Amino acid sequence: MPQRRVMSGRSQEPRQRFAEESRRLRVERKLSLRQLGERVGWDWSLFGKMEKGETISSPDVVQALETFYGTPGLLLALWELAAGDKSQFKERYRRYMTLEAEAVSLWHFAVSVLPGLLQTPGYAREVLTAGGYTGKDLEQQVEARMGRKVLLEGEDAPPFRTILAEAVLRTPVQDDREWRAQLECLVEMSERQNITVQVLLQSAGVHGLVGTEVWFLRLSNGRPVAYTENAHSGELIEESGRIERMQRAYDVVRDMALSPAESRKFILHMLEGVPCDHLT
Incomplete structure (x- = not known):
């Protein structure tokens, strides 16, 4: 490869x-x-x-x-x-997307929305529509997002870990069929060797990443970078001291989360609750 x-x-x-x-x-x-x-x-x-x-x-x-x-x-x-x-x-994503293409490992914490690398087309379309995209721009965005998932495929695909706050799985898209497809996809992706999915239950309590979505990337030269965002702004962090403090907070959250096996069971339980009597 x-x-x-x-x-x-x-x-x-x-x-x-x-x-x-x-x-x-x-x-x-x-x-x-x-x-x-x-x-x-x-x-x-x-x-x-x-x-x-x-x-x-x-x-x-x-x-x-x-x-x-x-x-x-x-x-x-x-x-x-x-x-x-x-x-x-948006301008704030530009350098991050460039670095993501170089990353040799990625880890992430999700507050309310699944990471784009694990989204299905239907889920992505609804999220992007909520963000204001329509028409041709919307379809191009969905197609591009799906294309980026190739990053996690192949023998040399980088390892990727995501910790999902329980709210992510408690916030379905409006179409039950699309939500079911997304949860099924999440289960399937979690079974891949290079992908680790964990769920952080709300009952775990307060932690250092409350309200903060964060991505960590390790580049081929060994240098880590971090990207944080909320509903209104994003920030690329390259200063080693800040990144180290955030990584320590991430490690605490990882230890508070369900194990990968327990997380898979939790997602399957959520899947069982999705209405399916209209599916054929």
């Missing part, structure tokens, strides 16, 4: 950065645009426009390139950044 690639900082302008990386990956493999089009199965002229910065295309095209190049998460993260220049993504 190809090694996870660290992104260079040649261009700080997201659309241009996406174009540069698209061209670099092709040139590195000594392919012409026509050859790339033949191998990936898309019109070669589209790739030429992408490399010139004339278009960023769509998530399905970018996903096809990701699969061909063996760079899980990299191009899709850059696509999201480039799309953000059209106000599709």
Whole structure:
């Protein structure tokens, strides 16, 4: 399997950065645009426009390139950044998404919403709709989010741990069918070797991460970074002292949470409570 690639900082302008990386990956493999089009199965002229910065295309095209190049998460993260220049993504996520594509391990605490890496299309669509997305922008966002899940697939996929506050599982989407599908997906994902899911019961009491969603990433050079957010703001943290204090709080929360096996049973119990008499 190809090694996870660290992104260079040649261009700080997201659309241009996406174009540069698209061209670099092709040139590195000594392919012409026509050859790339033949191998990936898309019109070669589209790739030429992408490399010139004339278009960023769509998530399905970018996903096809990701699969061909063996760079899980990299191009899709850059696509999201480039799309953000059209106000599709909030500024505060930009550097985080870049670093996520480089991460060799990830761990997370969820306050009220499942992490995007574990969401189903139906769940993601309802969450994004609540965030104000509609129409074509909404569908592109859903498709991009689903494409990013490739980050957790393959032999070299990074380990990922998420601790879900009980409120996450007590906050269903409106469609029972979609909620059932999401819980079933969560159970299935929790059984993967590189994914650990834990549930923190409300009865566990007060802890150091109350009200704070947080992501920790470890980069290929061993450096950790953290990203925290609430309903109104987000912050990327790279100062080692602050990260260490947050990691200690995270460790306490991990010890307070149900074990992975107990958490799976809890999710299955939640699944049993989802109405299903209308399903066929």
